[in-house]
Amino acid sequence: MGLLLVAGNCLSQTFQYDTTSARQRYAVTRLSEALKQDRSANVYTIQLITDTSAYALESFSVNNSNHSVSITGGSDRALIYGCLSVVEDLRNGIALENIQPKKEKAFLAFRAIKYDLPWDTYRHSYALSLHDTTCRDTAYWKAFLDMMAENRFNALTLWNLHPYTFLIKPKNFPEASPWNDDEMKAWQTLFHAIMRMAHERAIDTYIIPFNIFVTPEFAKAHNVAMDNLQHDYFVRGDTSAIIKQYTRECVTQMLEEYPELTGMGLTLGEGMAEMTPQQREDWMKETIIEGMRQANRKSKLIHRIPFSSTTGSLGITSIETEKLTRNAIKQEAAMGFMEMPVWADLKFNWSHAHSTTKLIKVHGGKLYDTYFKPEPEVYKVTWTARNEDFFCLRWGVPSFVREHILNNSQSWCGGYTIGSETYIPAKDYFTKDKNDLPWHYAFERQWLFYKLWGRLLYNPLQDDAIFNAEFTRRYGVQGKQLPEASSLAGSTALRIASDFDCGWDFTLYTEGMMALDAATKNVSYISVERLINQPPLDTDYVSIKDYVQQVQAGQSFDKAKTTPPQLAAMLERDCNKALQLVQNISAKNNKALMYEVADIKTWSYLGLHFAAKIKGGIALQTYRTTGDEKYKRDAVMHLQNALKHWDAIISITRPLYNDMPLVHLSQQGGKENAENFYKTFHWQMLRADVLNDVQMAENIHK
Known part of the structure; x- marks a missing residue:
């Protein structure tokens, strides 16, 4: 355990922690920054202790006695949450000496954000491409990832139609890259920074491509997929052998060049028209799954549940497709190269989870019981709670989010993914007068949305006190009326x-x-x-x-x-x-x-x-x-x-x-x-x- 002496405004604190851990260094940095505002007169020792025998992976405790604060957890991620919990108290005006003991544990293991990147977007619109400059700035990603850690989101899923060539230059297919050397280096610098910062904050990262797409450069060089150079999303799937090889090698190379990348996701719909559910699943096995297997390390998988039981891109659900998919996930898990569990993802009430807390439908229609009867052993079902309903107006109803989670977190449920496909929370293009504002980025406007979903996914039994306190911290006495009014x-x-x-x-x-x-x-x-x-x-x-x-x-x-x-x-x-x-x-x-x-x-x-x-x-x-x-x-x-x-x-x-x-x-x-x-x-x-x-x-x- 390393030692570090940090001086505050009116005191000094000694931090005892593992200085070789980037995650513990991050936790201490965040806590020491907050302590600069503390006005206590006492000298404190602050210990970060990992105890895997008494604490679950994401559980922590904070104890305060005799001028010593001990933050104990089952992992570095838990220690980050413990430190940020103390930071939250300090921000709310509680002096270090008055920090109360607490113990918390995670309710759901998977707490993710769905993030559609503004490059090679699912849909083509200025509403998405206008975020290009903001999303190339590592300062933006630092702020966004800090927000995720504070709200206890533990996974970031990054989506676009064909992400590989933004992260790598394919070794055997250099002609697929649209970038010169300087441009490629800039992209790689950006994505390495995102992965590194996410890793420091104990946030898992997943790259999720849509299928089947290649770059226009690759298509023209090999005379394949020539009917979709514009990357429209509902199109015929080109299953040429060379596209399979290219995709498989891209997956392997990307996982090896980005060791901090947690894993991959796969979707069985876009760019796969005219293919049966079995053909789509077979294509995934030969490309993304096989590419993961050939990488020289293990990784995790998000397996989107197919929404079409037909050869159309917008078909309907069926029991037969559910059985096929469940069996496919079981076979993939049995191959032994993936970390368990597989996350089997479904859209809650299609694209509009902010409606009723009752599951009425998933993408494509009715959900049958195949995925959870009998209870799965190798995967957990996760819900994507899509928001395509409010982008401009701030929103937050704690009782709804709490009820949503508690009503839909059966034993076979692993967690939630929160986010949008038609909105990117980067550039604030809403606000007319941006002078004298405390926020810079769009996600900061919707602070309550992220705080509600993140903190309640971690602990849905958490009462509204933390949300009320945040209103008061931001707006003083006048903020006390806002939580009820907002809800x-x-x-x-x-x-x-x-x-x-x-x-x-x-x-x-x-x-x-x-x-x-x-x-x-x-x-x-x-x-x-x-x-x-x-x-x-x-x-x-x-x-x-x-x-x-x-x-x-x-x-x-x-x-x-x-x-x-x-x-x-x-x-x-x-x-x-x-x-x-x-x-x-x-x-x-x-x-x-x-x-x-x-x-x-x-x-x-x-x-x-x-x-x-x-x-x-x-x-x-x-x-x-x-x-x-x-x-x-x-x-x-x-x-x-x-x-x-x-x-x-x-x-x-x-x-x-x-x-x-x-x-x-x-x-x-x-x-x-x-x-x-x-x-x-x-x-x-x-x-x-x-x-x-x-x-x-x-x-x-x-």
């Missing part, structure tokens, strides 16, 4: 997504009150007509159309169901209370607080807008079935109120937020289609659509 207002997002059935990414964009129109294939404002006819995602919700039909038929409702009037009442209750909680907060001298309050107000008015639309939809549908003019007048009144609430949203957000590039609006676009490639969003742009609801109701005839 009440944030429920708007969950209720919209629960009430409006959705699937893949563009089928819903909650904060914009937008959804995919199947007829036009465009993402547009959810009109009152669509709201009336769209079935809910949550099976406990009743649609407007069904509600009116049952009322007219004199039928009663199951007490467990949420009817449209009840939903509207819940929205009004919570959103009005949220507005009351923040109405007297003065943020004139604190821009960060101003944005927090503005977002709470925006969610609240969006909830009131949604409630008024529900009421308008009920009245409109009732008028159609009865012909009673009273209901037509009611519909107009409620939709006029919805417009007023929308105008309130515009008045709040227009001075604060830019017109925002949005992938949802450019799904048909690419650089060759600049109109879509650069499409933007702001609530003001939809006002005419909101007004159209009012005008339609005024002019409707039975």
Whole structure:
């Protein structure tokens, strides 16, 4: 155990720890930086102790007595969490001498972030490519990885269509590289830095390619995959022998050149059209799995559960495909070159996990019980909780995240992956006036989102005190009202997504009150007509159309169901209370607080807008079935109120937020289609659509 003497402002502390461990050095550095602000007068000895016999891998304790703080854990990762726990206390104004004993352990083993890189992106959009410069900066990655460690995320998954040539120059296929020597060196320097910093923070890293893709340079050199030089994602799979060899060798070389890279992920969908589930699985075995086997070290695997049981890229789920996949994972694990367990990943409620905590569907449809009956021995199921619903507005509902985790963490569950495919949390392209702001990067705006998911995945029984304390630390006395207001207002997002059935990414964009129109294939404002006819995602919700039909038929409702009037009442209750909680907060001298309050107000008015639309939809549908003019007048009144609430949203957000590039609006676009490639969003742009609801109701005839 090495010794290090660190001097603080009013004291000196002696740290005792393993100086040969990069992770313990990181933990001590973070703690010593925080201690510079401590005003204690006592001299302290701070010990970092590894005890694998008494502590689980990610569990730790903090004890404080006789001017000595001991942080004990089952691994270096646990010691980092223990040190950062003390850092959190210090930041919250607790002096070192007053640090209370504590003991914590991990609830779920896999706590990951899904991060789509801005290079060779899954979709082609300026909303993604605009992050290029930020994501090439190692200072950004240091900040992001620090945030992950503080929130106890322990895995970073990096995605793009064809990642290999950003990390290596293939030895046997140098013609595949699009870079000159200087460019290649710059890419490798960046990725080595990311892997090294992640390793120091005890964060596992995974590279996850989509399939099947090669570089345009490789395609042209070997006359293969010539029908997909632009890298569209739903295309025929080219299974040429040379592509198999190239992919396999890329995997092996990458794992050997990046010893700090934890492992690989695989997906069985994109770039694999016209292939059966068995053919897709066979291709993976011959390429990624075999490439992992040939590497001179062990690595870990994330095996995405296939979402198509057909030869189409957007097929449906089936029991047969589940059986095939389970057997394939078992065979892969038996080969002996992978660290266990394999993470078998599924999308919770497809691309919209921020809806209901009940599992309604996965990507492709229904989930059967094949993956967990009988309970697996070599893999754990993990949930991807995709967020394609709010990028601009801050969000945080602790009770929802806690319930989500506790309801869906059976013994066969290994953890969660949190993130988006249409949003990269790097450059802040939202904020108009960036002067005097405490944040620099986009993820820092959504600090509560990451803190909630990370800390509750580590310990879902953690109460809200740590989140409340963070609000107070950031905003003082005025911050005490914000946790409740944020939670009440944030429920708007969950209720919209629960009430409006959705699937893949563009089928819903909650904060914009937008959804995919199947007829036009465009993402547009959810009109009152669509709201009336769209079935809910949550099976406990009743649609407007069904509600009116049952009322007219004199039928009663199951007490467990949420009817449209009840939903509207819940929205009004919570959103009005949220507005009351923040109405007297003065943020004139604190821009960060101003944005927090503005977002709470925006969610609240969006909830009131949604409630008024529900009421308008009920009245409109009732008028159609009865012909009673009273209901037509009611519909107009409620939709006029919805417009007023929308105008309130515009008045709040227009001075604060830019017109925002949005992938949802450019799904048909690419650089060759600049109109879509650069499409933007702001609530003001939809006002005419909101007004159209009012005008339609005024002019409707039975």
